[in-house]
Amino acid sequence: MNHWLLKSEPSAFSIDDLRKRPRRREHWDGVRNYQARNFMREMRRGDLGFFYHSSCPEPGIAGIVEVVREAYPDPSALDPESPYHDPRATAADPRWFMVDVEYRHSFEPLIGLAELRAHPELADMAILRRGNRLSVTPVTADEWNFIASLAGHRKR
DNA sequence: GCCAACGTTGGC
């Protein structure tokens, strides 16, 4: 099983929003970066991911989600009304993909950026590297386990 | 709102 980190701006879509969805599931749509897309295509059912809140007052890891459907075409790319519309995408060559994720846990309080940076064990994480903008990144088993231990009794 | 970092675009 592989581990991932998925970024979202909570003002647009937060882990609480996911928890309130029917069946606690949602499509992870709108990814428009090739490297991030390729990581999503590597995701398998049962993989776990950290849900990271970015561009907000308290950036950090807010919880855990599980991949429940593997990559399939992202219809928002074909929708002229969508902010994620890409005129180069076609039904035959959809170009962009999404997965479905299901809510697992929230961390309360979340594991903030400053706390993540305080641990040398996590220094290589993409999320902590300067200028990193990828919205989907892999997390190593060691990083995953370390953060899970930090989360400890914060799990809800 | 600022600014650094990075991906993408497009002219050549």
Added chain:
DNA sequence: GCCAACGTTGGC
């Protein structure tokens, strides 16, 4: 294929 310009991201 190069690279400057531009747009976007995201922490502060």
